[in-house]
Amino acid sequence: MIARLRLRPRAAAVALSVAVALAPFIAGADEPRITSYRNPVLPGFHPDPSVVRVGEWFYLVNSSFEMFPGVPIHRSRDLVHWESLGHVLTRDSQLPLATAKPSGGIFAPTIRYHAGIYYMITTNVSHRGTFFVTAKDPAGPWSEPIWITGPGGIDPSLFFDDDGKVYLTSTGSAPGIYQAQIDVASGKLLTPPRIVWKGTGGRYPEGPHLYKIAGRYYLMISEGGTEYGHMVTLARASSPWGPFEPCPRNPILTHRDTPLSQPIQATGHADLVEDGEGNWWMVFLGIRPQGGYYWHNLGRETFLAPVRWDAQGWPVVNEGKPIALDTQVRGLPVRASPTAPVRDGFDAPLGPAWNFLRNPVRASYSTTERRGWLTLHGTPVPLDQADGASPTFVGRRQEHLRARIGARIDFAPAREGQEAGLVLYRAPQQRYEIGVRGIGGRREVFVRQTVGKYLSTVTASAPAPGKDPLILQIEAEPNRYTFAWGPSPERSDKGALQPMGSAETRLLSTEVTGGFIGTYVGLYALAPSGDPSPAPAAFDWFDYEKQE
Ligand code: 6LW
Numbered sequence: 001m002i003a004r005l006r007l008r009p010r011a012a013a014v015a016l017s018v019a020v021a022l023a024p025f026i027a028g029a030d031e032p033r034i035t036s037y038r039n040p041v042l043p044g045f046h047p048d049p050s051v052v053r054v055g056e057w058f059y060l061v062n063s064s065f066e067m068f069p070g071v072p073i074h075r076s077r078d079l080v081h082w083e084s085l086g087h088v089l090t091r092d093s094q095l096p097l098a099t100a101k102p103s104g105g106i107f108a109p110t111i112r113y114h115a116g117i118y119y120m121i122t123t124n125v126s127h128r129g130t131f132f133v134t135a136k137d138p139a140g141p142w143s144e145p146i147w148i149t150g151p152g153g154i155d156p157s158l159f160f161d162d163d164g165k166v167y168l169t170s171t172g173s174a175p176g177i178y179q180a181q182i183d184v185a186s187g188k189l190l191t192p193p194r195i196v197w198k199g200t201g202g203r204y205p206e207g208p209h210l211y212k213i214a215g216r217y218y219l220m221i222s223e224g225g226t227e228y229g230h231m232v233t234l235a236r237a238s239s240p241w242g243p244f245e246p247c248p249r250n251p252i253l254t255h256r257d258t259p260l261s262q263p264i265q266a267t268g269h270a271d272l273v274e275d276g277e278g279n280w281w282m283v284f285l286g287i288r289p290q291g292g293y294y295w296h297n298l299g300r301e302t303f304l305a306p307v308r309w310d311a312q313g314w315p316v317v318n319e320g321k322p323i324a325l326d327t328q329v330r331g332l333p334v335r336a337s338p339t340a341p342v343r344d345g346f347d348a349p350l351g352p353a354w355n356f357l358r359n360p361v362r363a364s365y366s367t368t369e370r371r372g373w374l375t376l377h378g379t380p381v382p383l384d385q386a387d388g389a390s391p392t393f394v395g396r397r398q399e400h401l402r403a404r405i406g407a408r409i410d411f412a413p414a415r416e417g418q419e420a421g422l423v424l425y426r427a428p429q430q431r432y433e434i435g436v437r438g439i440g441g442r443r444e445v446f447v448r449q450t451v452g453k454y455l456s457t458v459t460a461s462a463p464a465p466g467k468d469p470l471i472l473q474i475e476a477e478p479n480r481y482t483f484a485w486g487p488s489p490e491r492s493d494k495g496a497l498q499p500m501g502s503a504e505t506r507l508l509s510t511e512v513t514g515g516f517i518g519t520y521v522g523l524y525a526l527a528p529s530g531d532p533s534p535a536p537a538a539f540d541w542f543d544y545e546k547q548e
Pocket of ligand 1: 047048063107108154155206207222225226268269285516
């Protein structure tokens with residue numbers, strides 16, 4: 001910078017010494033910067049990202065479907081390192097999920113900030129439709145829902161114009177992007193919703209966001225569906241109502257024509273953010289197919305790409321190149337965020353990594369009943385129940401293709417049908433358990449693979465006499481899960497464990513199961529109906545160790 005100024009030598013020397021003296025006080029002046037980063041920036045099930053910057057913090061939300069709590073929220077100061085802030089929807093009154101079937105519930109959210117208030121708008125497709133909640137602090141608490149009666153559809157977004165008007169942009173009941181002016185105090189629409197753009201002809205124009213950038217209104221949407229034909233398209237206008245002129249380079253992002261050797265596919269559903277230094281970035285969802293074929297089991301993940309504006313005022317995403325796993329770019333000063341510990345020792349209430357299926361039965365979970373342990377009370381609600389009552393299940397996302405997952409379980413089933421253990425859960429009828437159960441008056445460890453409506457079988461079992469705590473373990477690799485168990489030394493020690501066979505990750509992939517979530521790994525418990533005294537299952541610890 002100084003070298004480019006034409007100053008007389010003395011003035012230059014003074015300027016230089018002032019700059020050097022001030023350097024520590026200028027944010028980022030002498031700090032290491034992001035020079036490369038690895039995608040996905042939020043691995044595992046984190047679809048439909050939306051991002052906003054407020055001061056030096058970025059806040060990012062994702063859709064969450066039938067999982068509770070809903071809408072995970074992360075924060076970051078460099079767009080690469082993200083830290084969980086928990087969830088936006090944490091109360092049953094904000095997130096009624098009893099009627100949510102798999103991949104029902106909460107669809108794509110948008111997060112925005114205006115005049116000291118954060119807004120998160122989304123759709124509960126299983127209960128009343130579109131609503132928004134507000135907060136003064138993105139870590140919460142967030143308000144009760146303000147429900148919107150209007151265009152129906154999904155993927156709502158808010159845009160606060162500088163003249164004080166606020167616009168709701170979303171999909172509608174017929175294909176196209178609908179818009180209405182909205183009063184955010186009441187949630188009432190001030191104008192009838194009307195179609196402002198239909199996209200470029202791809203199926204399912206959706207996921208819209210309206211922005212005002214350098215005096216123009218930009219409408220960015222997705223088309224082509226959330227699968228391999230996914231794309232991001234954009235149009236602009238001089239009024240928020242259009243007419244919208246499509247970008248001559250649409251789609252501005254897609255991997256629909258890249259071969260499978262390109263490790264990231266299905267890129268779409270994007271949001272834009274300016275980083276406070278004048279540079280722009282896009283967050284979007286993508287998937288990582290495995291096994292050299294079209295299947296992926298971790299769900300849709302959150303990716304990041306740099307954006308530049310060309311001389312005509314159109315965005316260029318990642319210099320027009322496909323998104324790679326590693327990106328070299330000059331980013332913001334590095335602000336690492338705390339990394340989650342491998343072991344949850346259950347010494348405190350369950351943290352934000354943990355999710356339930358639909359609205360949980362609180363009495364089924366306790367970290368205080370036996371201090372330092374998570375106690376689960378099984379009920380007759382099975383894991384394959386698709387809506388209504390919630391099974392005793394608490395899980396976290398499988399975020400890495402390679403990971404070691406383990407738990408120490410204290411469980412002495414007294415009756416046939418009592419069982420508890422670890423489950424890889426993808427859908428009611430797509431899941432793998434390694435569990436402990438009572439059968440024929442004895443205790444055994446077993447692996448059950450459920451891979452469709454009509455196919456569920458125990459693929460391995462071993463007697464586990466006595467009542468001592470046991471170790472259950474799953475090793476995740478890109479193409480398979482490998483199960484093992486053992487009597488309980490204090491910690492999981494791979495060498496000492498007995499193998500219990502393997503299962504294909506492919507059969508838990510979206511291409512097999514359908515739906516919008518990703519794979520979870522959870523702890524569960526079951527009791528037969530009418531059981532007068534179901535044995536509690538207590539977990540001493542749970543390990544999730546990424547191995548990549
Ligand atoms: C979401 C839609 C989409 O609402 O999938 O990828 C739907 N895009 O925009 C569910 O995530």
